[in-house]
Amino acid sequence: MAKVVSYLPIMLVALVLGVILAVQFRVTNPPEGVPYINREQDIVNELRELARERKRLEEEIIDLEYKLEQLETGQAEVTDALVAEVAKTRLGTGLVSVTGPGVEVILDNPPAVDGRPGGNLFLIRDEDLLKVVNELRGVGAEAISINGQRLVAFSEVRLVGSSFINVNLTRIIPPYQILAVGPPEDLMNTLMAPGGLTDFMQDVGIQVTVEKQDSLTVPAYKGEWYMNYAKPAQRG
Amino acid sequence: MQSRNLYVMLALVGAVMGLLFATQLRVVREMDAEPRYDRAHLLVTQVAEAREERDAMQAEMEELRARLDQALAKPQLAELKAELDMIRIKAGLVDLKGPGVEVTLNDSAAPVQPGDNPNLFVLHDEDVLKILNELNAAGAEALSLNGQRILPTTEVRCIGPTILVNKNQRLTPPFIISAIGNPESLEGSLKMKGGVVESLQFWGIQVSVRKVTEVTVPAFSGGLRFDYARPVQ
Numbered sequence: 001m002a003k004v005v006s007y008l009p010i011m012l013v014a015l016v017l018g019v020i021l022a023v024q025f026r027v028t029n030p031p032e033g034v035p036y037i038n039r040e041q042d043i044v045n046e047l048r049e050l051a052r053e054r055k056r057l058e059e060e061i062i063d064l065e066y067k068l069e070q071l072e073t074g075q076a077e078v079t080d081a082l083v084a085e086v087a088k089t090r091l092g093t094g095l096v097s098v099t100g101p102g103v104e105v106i107l108d109n110p111p112a113v114d115g116r117p118g119g120n121l122f123l124i125r126d127e128d129l130l131k132v133v134n135e136l137r138g139v140g141a142e143a144i145s146i147n148g149q150r151l152v153a154f155s156e157v158r159l160v161g162s163s164f165i166n167v168n169l170t171r172i173i174p175p176y177q178i179l180a181v182g183p184p185e186d187l188m189n190t191l192m193a194p195g196g197l198t199d200f201m202q203d204v205g206i207q208v209t210v211e212k213q214d215s216l217t218v219p220a221y222k223g224e225w226y227m228n229y230a231k232p233a234q235r236g
Numbered sequence: 237m238q239s240r241n242l243y244v245m246l247a248l249v250g251a252v253m254g255l256l257f258a259t260q261l262r263v264v265r266e267m268d269a270e271p272r273y274d275r276a277h278l279l280v281t282q283v284a285e286a287r288e289e290r291d292a293m294q295a296e297m298e299e300l301r302a303r304l305d306q307a308l309a310k311p312q313l314a315e316l317k318a319e320l321d322m323i324r325i326k327a328g329l330v331d332l333k334g335p336g337v338e339v340t341l342n343d344s345a346a347p348v349q350p351g352d353n354p355n356l357f358v359l360h361d362e363d364v365l366k367i368l369n370e371l372n373a374a375g376a377e378a379l380s381l382n383g384q385r386i387l388p389t390t391e392v393r394c395i396g397p398t399i400l401v402n403k404n405q406r407l408t409p410p411f412i413i414s415a416i417g418n419p420e421s422l423e424g425s426l427k428m429k430g431g432v433v434e435s436l437q438f439w440g441i442q443v444s445v446r447k448v449t450e451v452t453v454p455a456f457s458g459g460l461r462f463d464y465a466r467p468v469q
Contacts, residue, residue, distance in 0.1 A: 009246045016253045020260050042395065043279045049404040050286040056459030057293040064300035071307045082308055082316045089320065091462045092327035094388050098465035130365045137391035140403075142465040144388070152388050153328055156373035166373075181465045217468060225326060230377040230416040233331040233452055 063088075091142075094152035094221040098143045100181040102216050103188055105132060108175035110205030122204045124174060126159045132178060133157070135197055139190045141182040143218040147172040150221040168223045175207075184212040290404065294457045301329075328385045328456040332378045336416040336451045337423050339367060342409050343397070344440030357440045359411070364392045364399065367413060367443075370432045374425035376415040378453040382407040385456040402458055419447035 067081040090096050109123050133144055133151065144151045149167040151157075158166050165172055180187055191198050191210050198208045308317050324330050341364070344357035368379055368386060379386040384401045393400040399407045415422055426433050426445050433443045 009243075009250065013246070013250055013253055016250075016257055020253075020256055040276050040279060043276075043283055046283055046400075046404065046406065047279070047286055050283070050290055053290055053404045053458060054286070054293065056461045057290070057297055059461065060297050060459040061293065061300060064297065064304055068300065068304055068307060071304075075312070078308065078310065078313065079316065081304075082313060082320060085304070086316070086320050086323055087467070089323045089327050089329065089460065091465060091467065092329070092387065092389075092460045093323060095326065097468040098462075099468050100464040100466055102464065126369065127362055127366065130369055131362060134361060134365055134391050137389055138393060140389075140464075142389060142462050153378070153386055153390075154372050154376060155388070156369055158369065158373040183464065218465070226375065226377050227325075228377070229334040229336065229418065230332040230453070231334055232325060233333040 094143070094150050097217060097220045098181055099215060099217045100142070101184045101212075101214055102141070102179065102181040102218075103136075103184055103191075104211045104213055104216060105136075105178040105180070105191065106175050106207075106209045107132070107178070107201070108207040110207065122206065123163065124165075124176060124206055126157045126165055128201060128206065129157045129165070129176060129178070131197060132191065135190045136178070136180045136182065136187055139183065139186040141180040141187060143181045145179050145218045147177055148219055150219055152221045154226070155221075168221070170223075179216050179218050181216065181218050184214075188212050294459075297459065298457075327460065328378075328387045329460070331452060331455050332416060333450055333452045334377070334416040335419050335449050336376070336414065336447075337371075337419055337426075338446045338448055338451060339371075339413040339415070339426065340442075340444045340446070341367070341411040341413070342442040345442060346440045359394050359399075359441060361392050361394050363436055363441060364394070364411070364413075366432050366435075367426065368392070370425050371413070371415045371417070371422055374417065374421045376417040376422060378416045380414045380453040382412055383454050385454060387456055402456070404458075414451045414453050416451060416453055419449075423447050 067085065070077040070081050091098065107124050107128065129146060133141075133146075136144060146157065146167050149155070149170055149172065151167070155168050156166065160166050160171070165176075188210055190196070191208075198210065201208050308320070310317075321330075325332070341359060343359050346357070348354045348357060364381070368381075371379060381392070381399070381401055384390075384405050384407065387402070390402055391400075395406075397409060399411060401407060423445050425431065426443075433445065436443050
């Protein structure tokens with residue numbers, strides 16, 4: 001009898017300890033349906049991009065309103081407004097050579113080793129160039145060229161046969177020089193991120209260099225513009 | 237003497253436990269009012285508001301462009317105006333329509349086998365990039381993904397089950413790529429042996445290609461801005 005009574009305090013303590021542990025568990029594992037920090041980060045990134053877009057739109061709206069105002073004043077102003085609008089819009093086509101800060105990315109195939117097993121497996125393919133270009137676009141590249149070929153909306157980067165790459169129906173050969181005008185720091189960081197694209201490419205033997213430039217020139221698209229199937233649609 | 241020590245120790249332990257318990261209760265009460273959870277909900281609301289605002293501003297910008305268009309429709313300016321119209325088309329600012337194909341994409345619906353890496357069977361950036369690229373190589377004249385125009389500056393980012401394009405447009409499945417061009421050439425290039433559709437289907441990615449007599453590729457809806465690129469004089 002005495003033994004049981006003397007165990008009572010221990011039992012109580014154990015009970016309390018159990019409760020504390022259970023509560024502790026709940027604190028570190030939030031209930032189902034509550035977002036974790038990672039989700040917050042995703043949302044915050046989206047908010048930041050939306051804020052940037054808002055700024056772009058604001059400026060565009062102010063610019064358009066200003067031009068409309070100008071049109072009230074007279075003939076000369078109308079022509080000016082038109083010329084300005086054409087110049088601004090033309091930048092979005094790829095038909096103008098542009099200059100500005102950015103990065104230069106050079107990719108070259110692993111040095112040839114006779115009897116290398118796997119043959120073409122680790123030669124630079126169209127996919128690799130597409131991925132680099134996608135990364136650069138993701139952080140705001142405004143104009144991109146590969147070996148002097150400006151990328152426009154319908155530009156292809158396509159492996160032809162087993163070893164040649166075509167851009168704008170023009171054969172390009174390694175080393176591949178990608179020029180991108182945009183925010184140099186961001187362009188560099190997105191490629192050089194640890195575990196990112198350059199790490200992956202270097203792991204498979206592709207030689208990569210990325211250099212920021214204060215001023216580089218991306219040439220204009222010089223090919224044909226195809227509009228045999230597409231026609232402007234009337235806005236409802 | 238022994239048993240008294242035992243009781244003293246138990247009393248001490250009990251006191252410490254009591255303290256811990258009291259602290260825990262306070263933490264739990266604070267936790268329920270924890271700003272962290274409220275902040276996440278607040279952020280989601282903010283995103284919805286920001287998207288609405290963006291859409292409204294895009295509509296306003298479009299309206300202003302239309303008014304500018306009308307104001308510029310003077311006979312003396314016919315040539316310049318025609319140039320602006322053409323440049324707008326080439327910059328992706330005009331809805332286009334014509335024959336072509338529609339490509340529908342979705343993650344693999346097949347159950348993942350034990351031991352497999354589920355990531356392999358989900359749509360990746362490069363899958364979408366390859367399809368867009370193949371269509372371009374086959375002569376596509378204009379492309380859009382879920383209504384978002386593909387421009388020289390357009391990136392494609394697969395984030396979880398969504399795709400992010402044009403920096404701030406979040407797309408949800410099903411993903412439909414519209415392409416204007418020769419329907420036979422476009423379809424043929426995707427479906428050829430050893431081609432893109434085949435390699436995606438290897439991973440279970442659901443791809444279907446449909447020729448259409450008319451498809452609309454909408455204008456880019458966002459703001460055009462070039463902060464770094466200047467035309468070469």
